[in-house]
Amino acid sequence: MAETIEGLAALDFALGDLPKSTARATLVRAGKKALEPFIDDVRHLAPVDADPESTPNRPPGTLRDSYVIGTKLNKSQAKTARKEGKNFAEVYAGTNDPAGIQTEFGNAHQAPQPHARPAWDGVQKEVLDGIGTLLWDEIYKSAQRLARRNR
Numbered sequence: 001m002a003e004t005i006e007g008l009a010a011l012d013f014a015l016g017d018l019p020k021s022t023a024r025a026t027l028v029r030a031g032k033k034a035l036e037p038f039i040d041d042v043r044h045l046a047p048v049d050a051d052p053e054s055t056p057n058r059p060p061g062t063l064r065d066s067y068v069i070g071t072k073l074n075k076s077q078a079k080t081a082r083k084e085g086k087n088f089a090e091v092y093a094g095t096n097d098p099a100g101i102q103t104e105f106g107n108a109h110q111a112p113q114p115h116a117r118p119a120w121d122g123v124q125k126e127v128l129d130g131i132g133t134l135l136w137d138e139i140y141k142s143a144q145r146l147a148r149r150n151r
Contacts, residue, residue: 007132014139018146024089026142028071030135031091034127035069038093042067042119047103058099066097 015023046064049055070092073081084090094100094116106112 005128005132011132011135011139014136018139018142020087022142022146024086026138027089027135028091030131030138031089032069033134033138034131035091035093037123037126037130038119039067039069041123042093042116045115045119047113047115063095063097063100063103066095066100067093068096069093 015026018026043064046067048064049058049060052060071090072078073092074096081090100116102110103113104116105114
């Protein structure tokens, strides 16, 4: 399902006035803040083992606690991801636990327990609508820091 966000051209113009490294850092900060509601929801919806005996080598809540926001992917994810280049900033939200995919979609030995997709569906509009406001705030703060530094 495609979403359209209005007003990003003005943000792109404002980012163009900042140095490249500052603009990229500004985008990353705004992206991380925008994805926080998703991570909160997915952690709330992630299944937690009620019976620690069923997985003796994994403490309860391992999957729930493995959801993070970051700018790097693991090796196998990085191979398949399309890289946009140095003028872009990419922020990822998801699990760093290999069992996360098996839990989300299931396999021959376990039924699916969807939690990431329902969490995204619940906050998608909030995240996408909030990115513009958060980005304006971050651009303003970055411009203030830059002005203080160049006095």
